[in-house]
Amino acid sequence: MTVTSALAMVLALILLAIAAYTVAARRTFAAIEGFVAYGLLLSIAWVALSSIDVALTEAAIGSGLTGVLLIGAAARLRTTEAALSAERPGAPLRWLAAAASAAVAGGIAVAVLSLPDPAPTLAPAAAEHLASTGLGNPVTAVLIAYRALDTLLESIVVVFALIGVWSLTPDRTWGGRPGPEHAADPNGILAYLARLLPPIGITVGLYIFWVGADLPGGKFQGATILAAMWLLVMMAGLTDAPPISRTWLRILLVAGPLLFIAIGFAGALTAGAVLAYPEGYAKLLIKVIEAALMPTLTLTLALLVAGASERTAPP
Amino acid sequence: MSGPTLFGLCAAVLIGLGLYGVITNPQPLRKILAFNLIGNGAFLLFGAIARRGAAAGFGGDPVPQGLLITGIVVAFSATALAIALLLRLFDESGSTTLAADQPAIAEADDRDPYQSAEKLGVLDELRARSESIEGTNGKTSEIF
Numbered sequence: 001m002t003v004t005s006a007l008a009m010v011l012a013l014i015l016l017a018i019a020a021y022t023v024a025a026r027r028t029f030a031a032i033e034g035f036v037a038y039g040l041l042l043s044i045a046w047v048a049l050s051s052i053d054v055a056l057t058e059a060a061i062g063s064g065l066t067g068v069l070l071i072g073a074a075a076r077l078r079t080t081e082a083a084l085s086a087e088r089p090g091a092p093l094r095w096l097a098a099a100a101s102a103a104v105a106g107g108i109a110v111a112v113l114s115l116p117d118p119a120p121t122l123a124p125a126a127a128e129h130l131a132s133t134g135l136g137n138p139v140t141a142v143l144i145a146y147r148a149l150d151t152l153l154e155s156i157v158v159v160f161a162l163i164g165v166w167s168l169t170p171d172r173t174w175g176g177r178p179g180p181e182h183a184a185d186p187n188g189i190l191a192y193l194a195r196l197l198p199p200i201g202i203t204v205g206l207y208i209f210w211v212g213a214d215l216p217g218g219k220f221q222g223a224t225i226l227a228a229m230w231l232l233v234m235m236a237g238l239t240d241a242p243p244i245s246r247t248w249l250r251i252l253l254v255a256g257p258l259l260f261i262a263i264g265f266a267g268a269l270t271a272g273a274v275l276a277y278p279e280g281y282a283k284l285l286i287k288v289i290e291a292a293l294m295p296t297l298t299l300t301l302a303l304l305v306a307g308a309s310e311r312t313a314p315p
Numbered sequence: 316m317s318g319p320t321l322f323g324l325c326a327a328v329l330i331g332l333g334l335y336g337v338i339t340n341p342q343p344l345r346k347i348l349a350f351n352l353i354g355n356g357a358f359l360l361f362g363a364i365a366r367r368g369a370a371a372g373f374g375g376d377p378v379p380q381g382l383l384i385t386g387i388v389v390a391f392s393a394t395a396l397a398i399a400l401l402l403r404l405f406d407e408s409g410s411t412t413l414a415a416d417q418p419a420i421a422e423a424d425d426r427d428p429y430q431s432a433e434k435l436g437v438l439d440e441l442r443a444r445s446e447s448i449e450g451t452n453g454k455t456s457e458i459f
Contacts, residue, residue, distance in 0.1 A: 004318075005317075005318065005321075008318050008321055008322070009321060012321055012322060012324075012325040015325060015329075016325060016328050016329070016332070019328075019329055019332050019333075019352055020332055022336075022348060022349075022352065023332050023333070023335060023336035023340070023345075023349055023352070028342065028344060028345060031345060031348060032348065035348055035351070042355060042359070045322055045325070045359065046362060048318055048322070049318065049319065049322060049362045049363060049365070049366040049375065050366055050369065050373075050374025050375045051362055051365065051366070051374070051375055051380050051383070053380060053381075053384060054358075054362060054380055054383045054384060054387070057383075057384045057387045057388070058387060061387055061388060061391045062351075062355065062387050062390075062391070065391055066351065066391055066394055069391075069394060069395055069398055070344070070347075070348060070394075070398070073344055073398045073401065073402060074344060076402060076405070077342075077344055077401070077402075077405060077411060080342075080405065080410055080411050080412075081342065083410070083412070084341050084342045084411065084412060085341070085342075087341035087412060087414050088339070088340075088341055089339055089341070093339070094339050097334075097335050097338040097339050098335055100334070100338070101331040101332070101334040101335040101338070102331055104330060104331055104334055105327045105328050105330055105331025105332075105334075106327075106331075108326070108327035108330055108331075108360065109323075109324050109327040109328075112320060112323035112324055112326070112327060112360070112363070113320070113324075115323075115364065115367065119364070119367035119368045119376075120368065121367075121368030121369070121370045121376045122368070122376055122377075122378040123368055123369065123370040123371045123373045123375075123376045123377060123378075124370055124371045126371070126373070126376075126377045126378060127371035127372065127373065128371075138373055138377035139377045139380045139381050139384070140381075141377070142377050142378050142380070142381030142382075143381045143384060143385070146378070146381075147378065147381055147382065150381075150382060150385050151385060154385045154388060154389055157389055157392060158388060158389075158392050161392035161393065161395060161396050162392075164396045164399070165395060165396055165399040168399045168400060168402075168403040170403075170406070218384070220384055220388055301391075304391070304392060304395035304396075305395065307395075307398075307399055307402065308399050308402070308403065
């Protein structure tokens with residue numbers, strides 16, 4: 001056994017131990033803390049699987065933003081915890097659930113062990129056409145050229161999710177600012193970090209967005225870092241989320257997907273297929289689409305964490 | 316054991332753990348957390364399959380890797396929507412229980428105009444009768 005495979009084994013075991021802890025922990029806060037640590041370890045597992053792009057996404061979104069979301073919800077639902085613990089199902093049902101879960105896990109494990117060899121792959125096809133996109137990162141080429149339809153639909157799904165969250169606003173606060181008001185100590189550590197980190201975070205976020213064409217990175221990871229910086233400043237009480245009735249906000253939220261759709265349909269005329277790019281202009285158009293999606297994604301991801309509108313609309 | 320197989324098996328166990336959490340934990344927030352474990356397991360399995368498809372100088376098949384990024388972002392959106400639903404339930408009923416016979420459900424029924432009127436009517440009737448009858452509480456209860 002080489003050192004690398006021994007490390008991978010240890011990583012997998014720690015990952016599973018923390019995952020079991022997040023299920024078994026008595027306190028919800030402890031479970032969520034476990035989940036965040038688990039997400040960071042999972043990013044290392046992605047690196048071990050040579051998926052640096054996915055590792056960045058997992059660390060930023062899967063662990064980071066999801067963690068903030070869960071911690072915020074846990075803090076507000078803390079009072080319900082004791083009463084709900086009493087509703088824990090009895091031992092027979094738990095054993096039955098354990099047996100069913102083990103059966104599902106076992107079935108998947110058998111499938112993993114009987115995967116075909118050699119494995120089917122689209123990597124040669126992706127490599128063959130990479131030059132025509134002008135990109136160096138094959139994952140970005142998949143996202144924005146080969147499977148652009150998925151990314152287009154995804155950018156719409158995120159906006160739909162935000163519309164869903166906003167539609168849960170009670171009538172009395174419709175059009176107001178999302179989430180509770182944050183008031184942190186202006187001389188405290190949170191306010192200090194909220195002043196110190198954003199310049200660094202914004203630079204890193206824009207860099208990750210820009211290098212995504214040729215190296216691991218891209219708009220989703222970059223936008224998440226920008227969203228995290230905005231959320232940090234909001235949580236420190238240094239700025240506030242915009243009221244959800246603002247027209248400029250709504251225009252920015254749909255501008256990215258709309259431009260993507262427009263360029264996609266223009267491809268039917270200029271390149272002979274919807275979501276195809278005319279020869280020679282591929283990289284330019286890809287960068288335009290990505291740049292237009294950045295503000296949409298940053299706003300959407302941050303506002304998904306901020307939640308439904310909870311304060312009455314300002315005049 | 317090769318890396319993809321190891322993490323593929325790890326993914327299978329993650330899905331099992333998540334499934335157990337979704338079924339047995341009574342708190343909806345913990346169910347959402349456990350559901351995310353199932354999602355992570357499915358993604359990791361897909362990632363292991365992508366790694367097996369390494370060819371043409373790439374560390375893995377870039378097509379599943381691209382789809383994974385899409386998947387992680389969509390999973391986050393779904394989690395955010397689920398949590399917004401949960402917080403609204405808490406605001407409306409003061410509880411987040413999913414059990415069928417809890418006071419929170421009765422309270423939610425009160426918001427239904429028809430049922431509320433019916434209940435109010437019954438209460439009024441009860442009050443009127445108990446006032447009209449001279450006697451102990453025991454006698455009042457005999458009427459019903």
